[in-house]
Amino acid sequence: MTTPESSIPSNFIRDxxxxxxxxxxxxxxxxxxxxxxxxxxxxxHAKSIGxxxxxxxxxxxxxxxxxxxxxxxxxxxxxxxxxxxxVRWLGFDWHGKMFFASDYFEKLYQxxxxxIQKGRAYVDSSSAEDIRKRRGTLTxxxxxxxxxxxxxxxxxxxxxxxxAGEFADGTHVLRAKIDMASPNINxxxxxxxxxxxxxxxxxxxxxxxxxxxxxxxxxSDALEGITHSIxxxxxxxxxxxxxxxxxxxxxxxRPRQIEFARLNLTNTVMSKRKLxxxxxxxxxxxxxxxxxxxxxxxxxxxxxxxxxxxxxxxIGVAKRDATIEMAMLEHFIREDLNRRAARVMAVLRPLxxxxxxxxxxxxxxxxxxxxxxxxxAGTRKVPFSRTIYIEQDDFRExxxxxxxxxxxxxxxxxxYAYIVKCESVVKxxxxxxxxxxxxxxxxxxxxxxxxxxxxxxxxHWVSAxxxxxxxxxxxxxxxxxxxxKVPADHDWTLYLxxxxxxxxxxCKVEPGLLKGKIGDRYQFERQGYYCVDPDTAKGxxxxxxxxxxxxxWAKIEKAQQEG
RNA sequence: UGGGGGAUCGUCUAGUGGUAGGACGCCGGUCUUUGGAGCCGGCUACCUAGGUUCGAAUCCUAGUCCCCCAGCCA
Numbered sequence: 001m002t003t004p005e006s007s008i009p010s011n012f013i014r015d016x017x018x019x020x021x022x023x024x025x026x027x028x029x030x031x032x033x034x035x036x037x038x039x040x041x042x043x044x045h046a047k048s049i050g051x052x053x054x055x056x057x058x059x060x061x062x063x064x065x066x067x068x069x070x071x072x073x074x075x076x077x078x079x080x081x082x083x084x085x086x087v088r089w090l091g092f093d094w095h096g097k098m099f100f101a102s103d104y105f106e107k108l109y110q111x112x113x114x115x116i117q118k119g120r121a122y123v124d125s126s127s128a129e130d131i132r133k134r135r136g137t138l139t140x141x142x143x144x145x146x147x148x149x150x151x152x153x154x155x156x157x158x159x160x161x162x163x164a165g166e167f168a169d170g171t172h173v174l175r176a177k178i179d180m181a182s183p184n185i186n187x188x189x190x191x192x193x194x195x196x197x198x199x200x201x202x203x204x205x206x207x208x209x210x211x212x213x214x215x216x217x218x219x220s221d222a223l224e225g226i227t228h229s230i231x232x233x234x235x236x237x238x239x240x241x242x243x244x245x246x247x248x249x250x251x252x253x254r255p256r257q258i259e260f261a262r263l264n265l266t267n268t269v270m271s272k273r274k275l276x277x278x279x280x281x282x283x284x285x286x287x288x289x290x291x292x293x294x295x296x297x298x299x300x301x302x303x304x305x306x307x308x309x310x311x312x313x314x315i316g317v318a319k320r321d322a323t324i325e326m327a328m329l330e331h332f333i334r335e336d337l338n339r340r341a342a343r344v345m346a347v348l349r350p351l352x353x354x355x356x357x358x359x360x361x362x363x364x365x366x367x368x369x370x371x372x373x374x375x376x377a378g379t380r381k382v383p384f385s386r387t388i389y390i391e392q393d394d395f396r397e398x399x400x401x402x403x404x405x406x407x408x409x410x411x412x413x414x415x416y417a418y419i420v421k422c423e424s425v426v427k428x429x430x431x432x433x434x435x436x437x438x439x440x441x442x443x444x445x446x447x448x449x450x451x452x453x454x455x456x457x458x459x460h461w462v463s464a465x466x467x468x469x470x471x472x473x474x475x476x477x478x479x480x481x482x483x484x485k486v487p488a489d490h491d492w493t494l495y496l497x498x499x500x501x502x503x504x505x506x507c508k509v510e511p512g513l514l515k516g517k518i519g520d521r522y523q524f525e526r527q528g529y530y531c532v533d534p535d536t537a538k539g540x541x542x543x544x545x546x547x548x549x550x551x552x553w554a555k556i557e558k559a560q561q562e563g
Numbered sequence: 564u565g566g567g568g569g570a571u572c573g574u575c576u577a578g579u580g581g582u583a584g585g586a587c588g589c590c591g592g593u594c595u596u597u598g599g600a601g602c603c604g605g606c607u608a609c610c611u612a613g614g615u616u617c618g619a620a621u622c623c624u625a626g627u628c629c630c631c632c633a634g635c636c637a
Contacts, residue, residue: 139565183566185633194635213637234631237567316576325574328587458596526597552598
């Protein structure tokens, strides 16, 4: 599946980049994907990764992977590793250009001294509380700090002592000297350095002062020669500050910041805070819980990188806030898996069927097509015998209108096998069907003389004595509502869908699945796409439902119920 | 309220003065040994009100609504 570059829809950022190249403003394209290693990547990041790496690929440039690790208190090497894995799994290559903001700490420090020397930064010894009070409000200007006019010498001395570890956390900060009355709050002398006597996962205890995002990010970009620094909308009013930092620090290079709208999906959560909350409160099984929109979750769920990339291209890039329907994501995984997933028969909720006129003890090996979309995938043998399992849903003692499957006196085709007719139903004391008695027509075997006889439905089945037991996990949306409609003071976890995970046991699958390896993806015919879960290693074949097949009957049934 | 952004089918997204297009979704048909896939057809969209113009989603004016910003987080 190679999508020609030209078929990817254009967007305003691609246009800007192309124009910068055409006008000669830029000689090449250097972008970057700058995650903070304090959480796992999710599909929203995939959109950004696709954009940044895609731009680089399109123009034969390069996209750096840079860890924005300027906050020692939240970052962890576990995340650094996971992020690299995910970016690679998505199919992107940073060609050795992996960087860390923490590697720039010394240079960043030198730039800060320069700022002080130029009179553009000062040490403020106010408390965090006082700084907040003097910042003003959205409608009122802030007021100058009493330390704002310290001499350059005093600032430099103080800053050096901050660095030397002479002061306690929170006692001093380095601030830009811009304009406390600016209508843009980000320009009211933003904090560039704070004291944090914390051990950084990479620099250890070498530093006790750490740069803030607003200071470190533009300079990291400049240091790396980034041409287009792409970020999300909430940084739009940081752009004047970004430009200020690059200019005042006399940085060797001027990147251009461009903002786009982040991805939102219906019925799920995308914020790091909420994802972390789900994991920490054990509301999900971990970062790779298949219900999560994390890359690791989607991967375990059975999503392919190709489908995720195709989705990210299809949704486009713009500046308006947007929430994409989950159905869109599901479309792309179905489209991909339809082409590549091998078909197998699996009965999730088994109902025993005995074919009375089929010889006891006889077993036939029937030919089954592995993938009708891919003739090269070949065929396989599937065992058939007198006792089989079919899906409970495929039998109704009292069939509703338009129900074409098995019911007393009616015929259906067993896929790749025979046409069978329901003769009687065996029920338990509660009146539930526990077994169905059928007869078969030997002439109707696939490939046989009456194979062409038309019946209204074909259902899947597995031979009882050959079937393998399996667990199957079905997933539904994580959330019942869209959180945008939930008041901020409500506990959002109350809106979690209690049925987001359904575990089925005692499922019966065809014997060929014994060779299924963890991660293998299949289409369970007539049902959906499933993949082998890592828990299979514990001894029992376990599947995750990636996405169900589109189901016309379910719609008919729903419509009938709604009258 | 100050500042920064944004409003086009149900949901995304094109279009930048000349027939409002595409994708998802939905509805119908066709085909089918997957009620899958495919194929064919259809679906009350330019935030509002004025204005400029032969002609406006695009330009102008005035509104309305939505999002972001008052961390020593990113």
